[in-house]
Amino acid sequence: MGAYVIRRILTMLPTLFFISVVVFAIIQLPPGDYLESYIAELQAAGETVDMARVEFLRTEYGLDQPLYVQYWRWISGLMMGDPGWSFEHDRPVSEVVGDRLYLTILLSVLTVLFTWLVAFPIGIYSALKPYSWGDYGLTFVGFIGLATPNFLLALVVLYFANVWFGISIGGLMDPEYLDQPWSLDKAKSVLSHIWIPVVIIGTAGTASLMRRLRANLLDELDRPYVVTARAKGLPEGKVIRRYPLRVALNFFVADLGNLLPQVVSGAEVVALVLSLPTTGPVLIQALQSQDMYLAGSFVMFLAALTVVGALVSDLLLAWLDPRVNLRSGANA
Amino acid sequence: MRRVWAMGAALTLCGSVLAAEVPFFEDAVASGALPPVEDRLPATPLLGEDTLRRELGQYGGELKLLMSRSKDIRLMTVYGYARLVRYNDAFELVPDILESVDVRDGREFTLRLRPGHRWSDGHPFTSEDFRYYWDDVANDPELAAKGLPRELLVEGQRPTFDVIDEYTVRYTWPAPHPGFLLSLAGPRPIYIYRPAHFMRQFHKSYADPDELARKVEEASARNWSSLHYRNDRAYRANVPERPTLQPWRNTVSPPASRFVFERNAYFHRVDAEGRQLPYIDTVIVDITAKDLVPAKVASGDANLQLRYLGMGDYTFLREHELRGDYRVAHWRSGRGSELALYPNLNANDPAWRALNRSPDYRRALSLAIDRHEINEVIFFGLAKAGPNTVLPDSSLYDPAFDRGHLRDVDTANYLLDGLGLAERNRRGIRLLPDGRPMELIIHTAGERSAEVDMLELIRDHWQEIGIQVFIRPSQRDVFRKRVQSGDAVMSTWYGLDNALASADMNPRELAPNSDYDLNWPSWGANRMNGSGEAADDPHVRRLIALHEDWETATDRIGREAAWRGMLAIHHEQVFNIGTVSGVLQPVVISNRLHNVPVNAWYSWEPAAVFGVYRPDLFFFDSAGAS
Numbered sequence: 001m002g003a004y005v006i007r008r009i010l011t012m013l014p015t016l017f018f019i020s021v022v023v024f025a026i027i028q029l030p031p032g033d034y035l036e037s038y039i040a041e042l043q044a045a046g047e048t049v050d051m052a053r054v055e056f057l058r059t060e061y062g063l064d065q066p067l068y069v070q071y072w073r074w075i076s077g078l079m080m081g082d083p084g085w086s087f088e089h090d091r092p093v094s095e096v097v098g099d100r101l102y103l104t105i106l107l108s109v110l111t112v113l114f115t116w117l118v119a120f121p122i123g124i125y126s127a128l129k130p131y132s133w134g135d136y137g138l139t140f141v142g143f144i145g146l147a148t149p150n151f152l153l154a155l156v157v158l159y160f161a162n163v164w165f166g167i168s169i170g171g172l173m174d175p176e177y178l179d180q181p182w183s184l185d186k187a188k189s190v191l192s193h194i195w196i197p198v199v200i201i202g203t204a205g206t207a208s209l210m211r212r213l214r215a216n217l218l219d220e221l222d223r224p225y226v227v228t229a230r231a232k233g234l235p236e237g238k239v240i241r242r243y244p245l246r247v248a249l250n251f252f253v254a255d256l257g258n259l260l261p262q263v264v265s266g267a268e269v270v271a272l273v274l275s276l277p278t279t280g281p282v283l284i285q286a287l288q289s290q291d292m293y294l295a296g297s298f299v300m301f302l303a304a305l306t307v308v309g310a311l312v313s314d315l316l317l318a319w320l321d322p323r324v325n326l327r328s329g330a331n332a
Numbered sequence: 333m334r335r336v337w338a339m340g341a342a343l344t345l346c347g348s349v350l351a352a353e354v355p356f357f358e359d360a361v362a363s364g365a366l367p368p369v370e371d372r373l374p375a376t377p378l379l380g381e382d383t384l385r386r387e388l389g390q391y392g393g394e395l396k397l398l399m400s401r402s403k404d405i406r407l408m409t410v411y412g413y414a415r416l417v418r419y420n421d422a423f424e425l426v427p428d429i430l431e432s433v434d435v436r437d438g439r440e441f442t443l444r445l446r447p448g449h450r451w452s453d454g455h456p457f458t459s460e461d462f463r464y465y466w467d468d469v470a471n472d473p474e475l476a477a478k479g480l481p482r483e484l485l486v487e488g489q490r491p492t493f494d495v496i497d498e499y500t501v502r503y504t505w506p507a508p509h510p511g512f513l514l515s516l517a518g519p520r521p522i523y524i525y526r527p528a529h530f531m532r533q534f535h536k537s538y539a540d541p542d543e544l545a546r547k548v549e550e551a552s553a554r555n556w557s558s559l560h561y562r563n564d565r566a567y568r569a570n571v572p573e574r575p576t577l578q579p580w581r582n583t584v585s586p587p588a589s590r591f592v593f594e595r596n597a598y599f600h601r602v603d604a605e606g607r608q609l610p611y612i613d614t615v616i617v618d619i620t621a622k623d624l625v626p627a628k629v630a631s632g633d634a635n636l637q638l639r640y641l642g643m644g645d646y647t648f649l650r651e652h653e654l655r656g657d658y659r660v661a662h663w664r665s666g667r668g669s670e671l672a673l674y675p676n677l678n679a680n681d682p683a684w685r686a687l688n689r690s691p692d693y694r695r696a697l698s699l700a701i702d703r704h705e706i707n708e709v710i711f712f713g714l715a716k717a718g719p720n721t722v723l724p725d726s727s728l729y730d731p732a733f734d735r736g737h738l739r740d741v742d743t744a745n746y747l748l749d750g751l752g753l754a755e756r757n758r759r760g761i762r763l764l765p766d767g768r769p770m771e772l773i774i775h776t777a778g779e780r781s782a783e784v785d786m787l788e789l790i791r792d793h794w795q796e797i798g799i800q801v802f803i804r805p806s807q808r809d810v811f812r813k814r815v816q817s818g819d820a821v822m823s824t825w826y827g828l829d830n831a832l833a834s835a836d837m838n839p840r841e842l843a844p845n846s847d848y849d850l851n852w853p854s855w856g857a858n859r860m861n862g863s864g865e866a867a868d869d870p871h872v873r874r875l876i877a878l879h880e881d882w883e884t885a886t887d888r889i890g891r892e893a894a895w896r897g898m899l900a901i902h903h904e905q906v907f908n909i910g911t912v913s914g915v916l917q918p919v920v921i922s923n924r925l926h927n928v929p930v931n932a933w934y935s936w937e938p939a940a941v942f943g944v945y946r947p948d949l950f951f952f953d954s955a956g957a958s
Contacts, residue, residue: 275621
């Protein structure tokens, strides 16, 4: 097991390296660079553009260097913990991201918990009572969550949350707390707001989770070992928990790797619509204005999450399911 | 001969009136942290004749605005609209920060400051601030390698700059320069002065070298000039420490999701009773997603909002008037056209370029558009169908301009046939002379849903004359690059920005002037900085000549002749194709907010959005309004 863990962690390094190359290449793909977007913006506002100034900034930002030099600057800085300079905000990337990262993580963790809390009981219930009214009804609700575009749902929920509960529209707290230090009231305000994005982002995930749990569990329920356990007189709840549910969870753990980045990236659009102070809106803006270090460092963060998620899910799987083979490279 | 055009000090209030203290500052004044109001106002504060037409207000309250990006706080510089000279609400130039301006022969400008006027940090505002800009910014080889801003040049020639005394400076050009005062009055003005006492700490010639090196290091700037530049963006309002002359000053460093602008204790305007303006204590700017703006406004999260609202939101906004405690006014757009199509005369594709340069082709496209339908379908019939030209409220308007925009498909087809485009393929699409079908790609930034809707209708209209249209939305910057590089054959944007123009305003939009021009980016670049190609279309050359006439005209008659000539050429040549104008812009105004006009123009220039309507006079009818 120890050797497996070490091998798994070592393979992450080249993966992250390749991802960083791809990320950098993709960000450079659109024509032009940040300064060109910046010039366009100046002109749109009617300001004359001082070309000498632009050339000066180009040197200052290192945009006159060949791409591999720019890449090296970025990646070496990133490895030292310096994610670079945001042109758009005229500030270090770390400062721009700041609090947003914690709020993103808070939001993501809550969303995952919400998804599980909703999907598990429903999945188990509908496997135990298949084709019942409850099964159909709950599945139907789940599918609505899956089928409605998140941003649309976001707008609708937001509107009614405001009309019925008086919750201010958008953001993760009432506006008056925005520039205040953390306090009990501010935390309360965050809690009263955060359920909206949690429910919206979460509903999309619940449907597939509950359906898969239901399917897997249904497969197991009639297996001989379940029948045996029942025949030996174990209470029904214990039968389900000890045996078929454990097997049925295999898929779920294997999926964990995808869950993290899915939750974070799926939230970008919702975050934009709800104007949440998370990383999403900043990332999208950075991509639009070709603020490359800001965008690059963000995307790398997402990629790292995916890779870590995959690691966690592999390790959990190895622990949960003795059938998983640790020796051969098949799982690595 | 000596001709003096003086903008008077007639309406500045005498300093002897003892003004009441602003409640917001009472504590600070009592504790001695701030001098009393009579010492904070200039000796001759500005009253302004537009002040007399408004209600007297009371102090206090928070104005809440919504914007979509941190960078948008620069709009506060537009809304605040404190300028050396500014437009009043009749769009005439009047002195504002300046006490008076004397213009001699259209080329010698003597600017006189208000004695005792101070920056928002209490430091005196004097001719030294102008000298610092002239000597240490505009003429510093490291800060301005390419020389002066274009607005300060006449036919490439620089002015001479003289400091007359502590409160008087003079700029003299060898030739008349009618554009000078206009560029000071614009929504995005040129700044010919700096808070010298603040900026010196970043300037090599003044700052202690070690101290400066430390600051450069701290800000991770590359060198002193980049640090100077970063702290010197008056328009951006992004450095809270930088003193300002605006009614409100920013107190929050970007990026943030909430900006708080506090009243400037040294603001130079007063109301009719001599009380210092602005009435409103703070302006809160919340950064939010564009799409949320209507919903947030409806729930009362803004008490004055215009940006990101359109006619499409009108019913929704009206429905929630009670809940949000506001009223919805409509201002009329001061643009020449809500959507104009720009054939790119510098397009790369030779066949399309030849067509774009043909007046008959442009006329045919214009004739094929059903403007009436666009007006009815998208603007509830409330707009006015017509070409992209000045509005009837402009003194330069000529009823003849309105002719020739009624739909006439037969004539359009006749014109196109005459251009050798008579052959069609099986789908009925005309063929270009080189045999390709006429598949026209219209590039758009696609930022407004109304814009896309209009294009959909135009696609059907042009289909009828045998031209297949594809609409290609792209991100704004990419869109501009495509036009500039000549990849885009046809693009869309708003029409004339300033369609309320008078002869004294600059007709620069009508002639090639910048590589941002959608009609002729390459010719525009040529006139801007010598790159690109020189215009070779005779009519465009005529436009350039007329624009130069305007720039050197010594009197209004000459300027008006130039304007009229340019408008006539545009009317006759249809360089761009307008659709509808006078579109209504919903403006949401809190029921407790006073002095906001109900009937007004919505325009960037000359109205500076809210600017000429004096947000410093807006007030809430009970203190602490939310």
